[in-house]
Amino acid sequence: MLTACDAKQADQAADAGENKVFCEATLEYVTPQDCEDFTRQAERQMPGKAAFNAPHPLKRGDTFTVWLAVAATPPKPRPEPPTEAVLLPRPTAPEQDLVIHSEEPASSVATEHSVTANANFGSQPDDEEYIAPDPSEIVGRMSGHPEYFSAVVGDYVAAELDGDASFEIKPASDRIQRVKLGPPWSSTIWKWHVTAKRGGNHTMTLSTAVQVRDRNGKFHEIDSTPRAFAFDVQVTPLDKARDILTDAPVWMKLIGGVFAAAALLLGTVKDFRNALFSLFKKEENDDDPAGK
Structure with a gap:
């Protein structure tokens, strides 16, 4: 009997015979042009950060909205090289007398020097780069318990929320969305409506995966970051009595x-x-x- 693994190997062998090459980016046989595109897109991957609100507390029969925010991590600014001090020659005696006997008040001279120092060393440029709210800030506004994790991001990221038969999970956003890989480093949002059907301790898995797109618009997964979290589903006394009779x-x-x-x-x-x-x-x- 032909197994699924054998069928996949047969398909890969057939693809290899149709002028296709094995692409390291997606670990599959594709056309040379697609492999070049996949490799170029994969090189754009960068570290990212993610946050979501775990349902807490959650009662059986209630519906909870899980929010996921994902953003690329801005690169750390490079430290500026220290400014070399310039030694000025000491003034001669006549110059000192000139400064001392100047008709300009000493307070105005000190003020001028302090303003110059602040302008050179303490001020911030007016065109400072704007940074969008962090994923933790976005999720922190939602109900539930915030959870944080690191994720690899690319131009396109897919997010999925999976659970056992104890839950009814309805996606409320597109599975694959675009992530901004530059300023202002804004977050991309996913959400799901989760309804608990059974009480007790349960686990759900939240996964993010970087996607690359071929010339036909089809997406291929190249990197995945799963995150499992456990929580307790509360059951009211009346529901417990019903469970005893039912079970x-x-x-x-x-x-x-x-x-x-x-x-x-x-x-x-x-x-x-x-x-x-x-x-x-x-x-x-x-x-x-x-x-x-």
């Missing part, structure tokens, strides 16, 4: 059925007995001469 063992349900059948039987016997007593009483009344 009762089979033998308890059988015993309950026996008691129900016995009650039904006793009710039937009682009705039968009452019917017999009524019949006998009627016959006695018919045989009594006083009743005529």
Whole structure:
């Protein structure tokens, strides 16, 4: 029997025979042109940061919105080389006398020097680069418990939220979105609506994956960053009572059925007995001469 692995290898071998090459960027056989594009796009990858709001607390039956913010990490500014001090020659005696006997007040001279120093060393340029809000700042405004992790980002990133059958997860944004790899380093947002169906401790996995796009517009994954997080789903006392009745063992349900059948039987016997007593009483009344 041909397994999925064998089928994939057969497809790769067929692709290799159709003028395709094995591309290290995506680990698959593609055309040489696509491989060049994939390699060029992969070289644009850079470190990034991500934040999301884990549902806490979460009750069974409630719907919670999970927000994910992803942004590229701005590169650290390079330190400027220290300015070399310039030694000025000491003034001669006449020059000193000229400064001392100057008609300009000493306070204005000091003020001028202080303004010059502040302008040279302490001021900030007016065109300082604007940095968009950090993912942690965006997620911090949402309800829930904020979680942070590092992720590799590229021009395109896919994000997925997965869980077991205990959850109903509905995406509320596109799976693949573009990430800004330059100023102002803004965040890209994903969100999902999550409804818990069962109580107890559960785990969900949040994954981000860098994508490259071929000339036909199809995306290929090149790097993935999964993040698993655990949380507790609370159950109200009324729901717990319902769970006990719903999840009762089979033998308890059988015993309950026996008691129900016995009650039904006793009710039937009682009705039968009452019917017999009524019949006998009627016959006695018919045989009594006083009743005529």
